[in-house]
Amino acid sequence: MQLLDKEKEMTRARDALAAERRRMPWLAIEKPYVFQGPEGTVSLPDLFQGRRQLIVYRAFFEPGVFGWPEHPCRGCSMIADQVAHVAHLNARDTTLVFASRAPQSDIERVKGRMGWTMPWYTLTDEFDADFGVDEWHGTNAFIHDGGTVYRTYFVNSRGDEAMGGTWDYLDITALGRQESWEDSPAGYPQTPPYEWWNWHDEYTTAEPPASGWMDQITGAADTGITPREQPTDCCAHPAN
Numbered sequence: 001m002q003l004l005d006k007e008k009e010m011t012r013a014r015d016a017l018a019a020e021r022r023r024m025p026w027l028a029i030e031k032p033y034v035f036q037g038p039e040g041t042v043s044l045p046d047l048f049q050g051r052r053q054l055i056v057y058r059a060f061f062e063p064g065v066f067g068w069p070e071h072p073c074r075g076c077s078m079i080a081d082q083v084a085h086v087a088h089l090n091a092r093d094t095t096l097v098f099a100s101r102a103p104q105s106d107i108e109r110v111k112g113r114m115g116w117t118m119p120w121y122t123l124t125d126e127f128d129a130d131f132g133v134d135e136w137h138g139t140n141a142f143i144h145d146g147g148t149v150y151r152t153y154f155v156n157s158r159g160d161e162a163m164g165g166t167w168d169y170l171d172i173t174a175l176g177r178q179e180s181w182e183d184s185p186a187g188y189p190q191t192p193p194y195e196w197w198n199w200h201d202e203y204t205t206a207e208p209p210a211s212g213w214m215d216q217i218t219g220a221a222d223t224g225i226t227p228r229e230q231p232t233d234c235c236a237h238p239a240n
Contacts, residue, residue, distance in 0.1 A: 022188070054096075055097070056139070057160075060076050100122065152174040
């Protein structure tokens with residue numbers, strides 16, 4: 001129980017840090033960048049795939065990197081293995097993509113071998129050098145607002161190694177998890193926690209939250225029972 005108190009402190013500190021990220025200045029991107037994708041040449045705005053936010057992980061898969069041409073480097077491969085289903089990020093108006101120097105033919109081959117499904121593009125210009133990922137892996141976050149793309153955050157090294165989960169990715173974005181319990185600037189999109197969660201193959205904006213799901217969540221919260229005490233629900237309430 002003493003250790004649990006420290007874990008709660010760390011959780012609160014992590015939430016406060018994410019709140020600070022949501023107040024970081026946005027850096028406008030004026031330089032055009034070109035990528036190669038499965039369907040041809042695309043721009044940086046194209047990588048958003050119509051969503052408001054974009055997360056780009058620079059993976060090292062190219063000549064001169066250990067593992068080439070059969071694999072990306074071992075570290076980048078471990079991160080790829082950790083990536084949660086991207087449908088959950090997409091439901092928060094956020095797109096995750098990987099980018100490397102390898103040709104698309106090699107990227108598609110290794111994705112098929114390893115079972116990776118995230119969009120993966122080929123770098124063709126100075127994007128990696130301009131955003132601090134030409135010599136080491138890293139994750140950049142962007143937002144598309146008013147016709148302009150902005151860089152909003154960057155993480156690498158040990159911070160980057162911890163990425164992969166839906167919450168880790170959302171916490172580095174300008175809009176965060178977009179849930180009503182978060183400390184965010186006025187006007188940021190937010191919805192009640194839990195109600196937007198869904199099975200990854202059943203996300204839709206046309207249907208309301210399933211009543212049975214919300215009844216279960218409401219009942220668990222009303223009891224004041226923590227998730228590890230709750231016998232029928234494994235979900236964590238923000239207050240905990």
